[in-house]
Amino acid sequence: MTIENASITADDIASHGLTEDEYQLALDILGGREPNMVELGIFSVMWSEHCSYKSSKKWLKTLPTEAPWVICGPGENAGVVDIGYGLAAIFKMESHNHPSFIEPFQGAATGVGGILRDVFTMGARPVANLNALRFGAIDHPKTKHLVAGVVGGIGSYGNCVGVPTVGGEVNFDPAYNGNILVNAMTVGLADQNRIFYSAASGPGNPVIYVGSKTGRDGIHGATMASAEFDEDTEEKRPTVQVGDPFTEKLLIEACLELMATDTIVAIQDMGAAGLTCSSFEMCSKGGTGIELDLDAVPIREEGMTPYEIMLSESQERMLMVLQPGKEHIAQAIFEKWELDFAIVGHVTDTGRMVLKKGGASVADMPIDPLAEASPEYDRPWVPTEKAEVVPSDSVKHGDWTESLKKLIGAPDLASRRWVWEQYDHMVMGDTVQRPGGDAAVVRIHGSERGLAITSDCTPRYVKADPFEGGKQAVAETFRNLTATGARPLAVTDNLNFGNPEKPPIMGQLVEAVKGIGAACTALDTPVVSGNVSLYNETDGQPILPTPTIGAIGIIDSLDNTATVAFKGDGDAVLLVGGPDDISGGWLGQSLYLRELHGVEMGAPPPVDLFQERKVGDAVRGLIQNGDIDTCHDVSDGGVAIALTEMALSGDIGVTIDIGADVSAPWLFGEDQGRYIITCIADRLTTVTSTFENEGILVRQIGTTGGDSISFTGDASIGLSTLRDFHEGWFPDYMAA
Amino acid sequence: MKSAVIVFPGSNCDRDIAVTLEKVTGQAPAMVWHRDSTLPEGLGLIAVPGGFSYGDYLRSGAMAANSPIIADVKKKAEAGVLTLGICNGFQVLTECGLLPGALIRNRDLKFVCRDVNLSVERTDTAFTGKYTGGQVIRIPVAHHDGNYFADNETLDRLESNGHVAFRYCNDNGKVADEANPNGSARNIAGVFNETRTVLGLMPHPERLADERLGGQDGVPMFESLLEQLS
Numbered sequence: 001m002t003i004e005n006a007s008i009t010a011d012d013i014a015s016h017g018l019t020e021d022e023y024q025l026a027l028d029i030l031g032g033r034e035p036n037m038v039e040l041g042i043f044s045v046m047w048s049e050h051c052s053y054k055s056s057k058k059w060l061k062t063l064p065t066e067a068p069w070v071i072c073g074p075g076e077n078a079g080v081v082d083i084g085y086g087l088a089a090i091f092k093m094e095s096h097n098h099p100s101f102i103e104p105f106q107g108a109a110t111g112v113g114g115i116l117r118d119v120f121t122m123g124a125r126p127v128a129n130l131n132a133l134r135f136g137a138i139d140h141p142k143t144k145h146l147v148a149g150v151v152g153g154i155g156s157y158g159n160c161v162g163v164p165t166v167g168g169e170v171n172f173d174p175a176y177n178g179n180i181l182v183n184a185m186t187v188g189l190a191d192q193n194r195i196f197y198s199a200a201s202g203p204g205n206p207v208i209y210v211g212s213k214t215g216r217d218g219i220h221g222a223t224m225a226s227a228e229f230d231e232d233t234e235e236k237r238p239t240v241q242v243g244d245p246f247t248e249k250l251l252i253e254a255c256l257e258l259m260a261t262d263t264i265v266a267i268q269d270m271g272a273a274g275l276t277c278s279s280f281e282m283c284s285k286g287g288t289g290i291e292l293d294l295d296a297v298p299i300r301e302e303g304m305t306p307y308e309i310m311l312s313e314s315q316e317r318m319l320m321v322l323q324p325g326k327e328h329i330a331q332a333i334f335e336k337w338e339l340d341f342a343i344v345g346h347v348t349d350t351g352r353m354v355l356k357k358g359g360a361s362v363a364d365m366p367i368d369p370l371a372e373a374s375p376e377y378d379r380p381w382v383p384t385e386k387a388e389v390v391p392s393d394s395v396k397h398g399d400w401t402e403s404l405k406k407l408i409g410a411p412d413l414a415s416r417r418w419v420w421e422q423y424d425h426m427v428m429g430d431t432v433q434r435p436g437g438d439a440a441v442v443r444i445h446g447s448e449r450g451l452a453i454t455s456d457c458t459p460r461y462v463k464a465d466p467f468e469g470g471k472q473a474v475a476e477t478f479r480n481l482t483a484t485g486a487r488p489l490a491v492t493d494n495l496n497f498g499n500p501e502k503p504p505i506m507g508q509l510v511e512a513v514k515g516i517g518a519a520c521t522a523l524d525t526p527v528v529s530g531n532v533s534l535y536n537e538t539d540g541q542p543i544l545p546t547p548t549i550g551a552i553g554i555i556d557s558l559d560n561t562a563t564v565a566f567k568g569d570g571d572a573v574l575l576v577g578g579p580d581d582i583s584g585g586w587l588g589q590s591l592y593l594r595e596l597h598g599v600e601m602g603a604p605p606p607v608d609l610f611q612e613r614k615v616g617d618a619v620r621g622l623i624q625n626g627d628i629d630t631c632h633d634v635s636d637g638g639v640a641i642a643l644t645e646m647a648l649s650g651d652i653g654v655t656i657d658i659g660a661d662v663s664a665p666w667l668f669g670e671d672q673g674r675y676i677i678t679c680i681a682d683r684l685t686t687v688t689s690t691f692e693n694e695g696i697l698v699r700q701i702g703t704t705g706g707d708s709i710s711f712t713g714d715a716s717i718g719l720s721t722l723r724d725f726h727e728g729w730f731p732d733y734m735a736a
Numbered sequence: 737m738k739s740a741v742i743v744f745p746g747s748n749c750d751r752d753i754a755v756t757l758e759k760v761t762g763q764a765p766a767m768v769w770h771r772d773s774t775l776p777e778g779l780g781l782i783a784v785p786g787g788f789s790y791g792d793y794l795r796s797g798a799m800a801a802n803s804p805i806i807a808d809v810k811k812k813a814e815a816g817v818l819t820l821g822i823c824n825g826f827q828v829l830t831e832c833g834l835l836p837g838a839l840i841r842n843r844d845l846k847f848v849c850r851d852v853n854l855s856v857e858r859t860d861t862a863f864t865g866k867y868t869g870g871q872v873i874r875i876p877v878a879h880h881d882g883n884y885f886a887d888n889e890t891l892d893r894l895e896s897n898g899h900v901a902f903r904y905c906n907d908n909g910k911v912a913d914e915a916n917p918n919g920s921a922r923n924i925a926g927v928f929n930e931t932r933t934v935l936g937l938m939p940h941p942e943r944l945a946d947e948r949l950g951g952q953d954g955v956p957m958f959e960s961l962l963e964q965l966s
Contacts, residue, residue, distance in 0.1 A: 155847050159878070160788040162748025246746050246791025338745065422847045424878040426943050427786075429752040434950075443948065558948060 008034055016044035022375060029369045038306045038355065038363045045273035045311060046280060047374055049534050054375040055500035056532045059513040063527045064520050069489060070528055071192065077118040077268065078188075079528025080195055081490045083554050087444065088192045089451060090124035093132070093185035093494040093550040095533035100182040101229070103240040104149025109157040110243040111184040113315050116161060117269035120252050121318065123196040123259050124188025127428060128442045129158050131168035131184050132455045132494070132548045136177030138411050143172070144734060146180050153243075154184070155422040160245035161252065164431050165423035166440035169455055169548075172411045178229055178538025183494040183531075185550040187453055189444065194259060198268040199285035200321045203349040205265055207279070207290060208327070209342045210334050211251050211317040214275070215300035217241045218313025228499055229538040247316040247339070254337040255318065263326040270317040276310045278319045280353060284371040292345035294357040306355060306362040321347055381506035387464050390588040390602035397664035400640070401717040403596050404709070407637050407668070408644050409725030410595045411733070418730035436649065437564050438483040438633055441555065450555035452486030458636070459544035461604035464589050466508045470515025470547055471607045475672060477551035478523045479633035482616040483675060485561040485623035486553030491520060493530040493549055498542025500534050508545040509534075516547060522609035523616075525551060562623045562631040562677075566650030569705035571630070572684050573654055575639060576691060576698050577615055577674030582660045585669020591637050592668035607672045611696075618694050619675050627683050627690075634674040639701070640667040642676050644709060648723055653706035658699070662714045678704060737965040739765040739781035742809065742825075744800045749786030749940065753822065756942040757783065760958035770803040780965035781818045782809055784825030786878070786940060796839060796881040797827030806832050818862050818961060819934040823879055826926070826936030835929055835936045836894065837886035842879070843919025849878040851951075852917050854902040854925050854939060855909050861932045862964040864901065866956035872909045873953040875939040877917055877925075882938040884920035884927075891921055901926035901935055 013023045018040075026035055026043045035043060045051055053060060065073035071088055072080035078092035096111025108131075116126050131154055136143050147170075158165045163186070200207075218241035258264065266286065268278045275297070283290045294309050304312075322330055327343060334341035348354070355363040397403075407413055420435040432450055433441035439454035456476040462469025474491060481488045493516060498505040520527055536543040555561055579585060587593055588602025622628045630650075634642045647654050658666070679687045684700075691698035710716030739757055743750045750767065758764040765783065766776050775782065789800035800806070806828075813819040813834055821829035829835045842848060851874050856867040867873065886894070894900055902925040906915040911923045918938070926937025941954030 152846075159847055159849075159880075160746070160748075160791060162787060244791070246788060246793065249748065249788070249791075250745055421850050424847070424849045426849065426876055426878060426940075426949075427748055427752065429755055429943060429946070429949065432948055432950075 008040055012040060016040055017048060018044055022047055025373055029366060029373060036363065038310060039365055041307050041311050042276050042363065042365065045276055046370060050272050051277055052374045053532055054377050055379055055534060056495065056509060057376045058378055059510055063513065063517045065526050065528065067524065067526045070526055073526065073528045074530060076197060077121045079490060079492060080122065081528060082192065086192050088190045088195060089187060089552055090119050090122050090190055091185065091187040091492055091550065091552055092118050092529035093183050093455065093492045093548060094118065094531040095494055095496060096182045096184060097179060097496065097533050097536060099240040100150055101180050104146045105153035106242050107240055108150040108153035108182045110241045110315055111182050112154055112157040113243045113245065113248050114271050115184045115186045116163065116248060117271065119186040119188040120255055121196065121267055121269045122190065123194045124190035125256060126163045126186050126188040127430065128187045128440065128453055129163050129165045129184065130453060130455050130550060131165065131182065132457065133168065133170045134176045134181040134546060135172050136180065137174040138172050138733060140177045148734065150182055151419050151422055157243055157245040159424040161249045162427050164425045164427050166425050166431055166442060167435050167454060170416055170419055173459065173544055175544045178541060179536040179543050181496050181543065181546055183548045185455055185492065187451065187552060196259060196264055196267050198266050198282050200266045200282035200288050200290065200347050201286045202265055203288060203347050205321050205324055205347045206327055206343050207292065207345040207347060208320045208322055208330060209297060209317065209344045210320065210339055212244065212247050212314055213298040213300040213340055214309055214312045215314045216304065216308055216312060219308060219311045228535050241313050241315050243315050250337040250339055251316055251318065254334050254339055258330055258333050261329055263322050263329050265321040265323055267318060267320040270319060272313065274311060274313050280367060282319065282321065283353065283367045289348035289350035289352045289367060290345060291348050291354045291356065294355055296342050296344045298340040298342050306357050310355065379500050379506045380503045381510045382503045383507050383511060384466050387588065387601065387603045392584045392587060392665035395587065395597055400662050400664055400667055401715050403592065403664065403668065404640050404644065404717060405722065405725050407591060407595055407641060408722055409729045410591065411729065412591060413637050413641060414729035415727045416730065417727060418734060432558060433484060433563060438480040439486065441484055441561060443558060448558050450558050452481045452484045452553040452555055454480035455548055455550040456480060457546055457548040459546045460589050460600060462512055462545045462547060464604045466511035466545055467515040468604050468606055470512035471519040471609065472604065472672060473547055473549045474516055474519035474523065474525065475607045475612050476635060477549045478525060478612065478616055481551055481553035482620045483562060483631045483633045484555065485620060486555045487620065488523065488525045488551060488553040490528045491525050491549050491551040493527050493547060495530065495532045496536055496543060496546040496548065497534050498537045505542055512545055512547045519609055523613055560624050560626050562629050564632040564646050564649050565630065566646050566652040566654065566678060566704045567630050569652060571678040571680055571704040572700050573702040573704060574677050574679065574687065574698055575674065575701045576619060576677060576696060578697050579671050580697065582658055583663040583666055585638065585665030586671045587665055587669055590668060590670045605670050605672045612673045614694060615673050615696050618691055618696055619677065622687060622690060627687055628677050628679050630678040632676050634676060636670065638668040638670050639676065644722055646676065647709060647719055648726060651719065652704050653708045653719055654702050654704050655706065655710045655712060656702040657712040658701050662711050737761045737763055737780045737962050738778050739783060740768045740775050740779050741765045741783045741785055742768050742770060742805055744770045744789035744803060746789045746791050747785050747787035749822065749942065753783050753785045753942045756945045756958060760945065760955060761962045768805060770800065770805050773804050774808045775812055779812065779817055781820060781961055782812060784821040784828050786823030786825060789824055789828065797824060797831040800828045801831035810834060813934050816933050820863065821936040822940055822942065823938055826938055827881065829934065829936045834934050835927055836890050837884055837927065839881050839938065840883045840885045841881050842883050847880040848917050849876065851876050852939060853905050853907060853915060855905040855911060857900050857902060858898055861928065863935045863957055863960055865960040865963060870909060872905060874944065874951055875941055875953055876943045877939045879938055882918040884924045886921060894927060899928045900924055901928050902937055
């Protein structure tokens, strides 16, 4: 054995984020031998929260992951779902929170690059990107800079690779002042018989490195992403990677070209912890070993050490195992695309990872024991205390038109046009529903079918009641998809929380996962992929618990879909779903309370999952039958905001008539499980009876027409005024 | 109608233009790799697509303008083969000298993707024959460097010779500053060469050539070409 003894110190162990116990375990795995720095680095990243899911694994295992249409659930690079006609949708959402706070442009850009690779690694051509973004208070000195940087970075990467960015979310809350969230989602399409997995098999098979060269960027990114921030965080900038979307575009084309040949045994992108994680995971899944010659790895800088080569997070790199004797086929394709190509080692049957440099062994460690011994913690947790329900009549209500103006132009409800106009959302020529609706709709290329895609989470609900909030995040994606006419298929979850070593934070995680699980089970949308981002805290201040849900659904005929825009004058406007009481409405945790009364209080609106599914199925059925083509789910801001968005989108007003006086709780309450639809007069009976036969509450609440939102017997407010408030906020804020 | 689409590393609207050409003309274009040295014989149209050729590194279109295939593109374009550059393709055509002017960074420094209104400046060309005089069409833009720039002398010449193809305008056809998405000189969205056989424009006509995608205002351009060439 030529492994050099590095005399690991207690400082080395701590700076690699390992606990005493974890270090002892590492010693056991090495048969009592002390690791050298390369090996210590590998232990560090493989057992980091980011790579090992050690705090969340116990709870993630409880999520439903199976359905007849699920081809591959969690554990691979992304989830795979059967969408019929021999095709599969491959998708995942992943966070790039920590790097984006430190360097917003590159952090967000490389987040997009990383999630794209997760998807095309499996053989899919990426067809859509989404981004769920959370920023700090609008008056925090860093917020504008972070918004501009993150949006610029996402645009620069997505636009250049030529994958449309079709949707997402942007929210503001002081809880994100020190830890913004950048959750990026990619959806791709693949042939079901050309899906590629990561298990390295066949001892002797060549291991190939392709893409960009390895530099010194991003070393220990995964470890950084597994710790809280403090005042020295800015010094971590060198751990942020730099993206090159041009190389990514070439890598997509080259990989897809190679995948069309019969040469690849296994393939994995080099993401967090780079070469270490990819080679380790490939062998661990394949039950094999690997020998890598680090002298063969294409490097960008002179004199890189084995430690740096193994832990670099340089972007746009892939590792693959090829069938023997087919190297020349791959080499020709990668040379055509002017990408680096190197044979860096081979698969072995030793079950060990052996790294060589200059002919000498620089690391030699067993794979299975390290992977299996990967820590799993049952961290102590306490449930979040339940809040009281806020009675409808507990607050004094002002002029509803003033409230509506303020809400439609509030930071969390104002139009996101400023954001999505910086993203190419039309490239690839299949974007049927552009950003701004409930879900984006992307045509399945060359067909008349479509995929509906959305992401959602309401963190203030999750904070007030993590279980209900977790349910609600899933239910809202179900609603978003349903509102386009799509049948929801599956979800990806991106769980963003604070420090799991604190029992209240761990409690948020546990209860939110339980809520997500309950909703996914009830709505038949299994979790097929996901990502966990913990330690989103700065100086002890945690973010709002933010379990972002990304979801996809299938549209069998693009002839029968719905959009949010009012389509014509004189159509009946129907509210589907409760409450029974026409003057009531759920005010707890509503934006109305927060924006108009300055309080965030009470229990969030509960989700009745049985009812949710029943209402959703009925609405979807009407869209699919061609009975209705206008539908919007009711969410933040309640009925009034949903109506206003529908009116602004179609540039057609509405007169509200509920046979009762104006009621602010009814207008702005956030009761769940509801949709607003419109229908032409001669379909009204068909539509209402469909709901009534199912025992679903449906009520005509108005009629389309005119150029204002008016309430019969009360005031009205012009669409142009509302549009100014709605469209004005974001550009004014960013320009100020 | 036999056409070719040039594919550079980083092109990303090559498939989009190919889909539209095939849909409107009934014939799929030849996809020509940038490293080839010659285009197929008998071409009616050369299309230089949108995207980020060479990642837009150095300057948008600058490196593509020096690709091996460009020599033959120039030769054939100068011999009268109709040549259409869209977005990055427009940038490439200005960089290689087939069209005057340059595309610089947008006035507000941001990438912009949205539908814009264009006034069709003349309809007696191979590219615009199927539009009507003074027609206002809705076509998307998606670019970071779409701000058309040329010196005043060149701009005057373009205008007096009728070489402006499209201008950014508002709903009723008025060429106004608020309708200009990128700061282009004199609201110019597209220009012809001297013989009106080469057209470069920043907006993407291939993106609104399908009712499913929300509009068909791009279709007449391809129908014009088809009529011209069949």
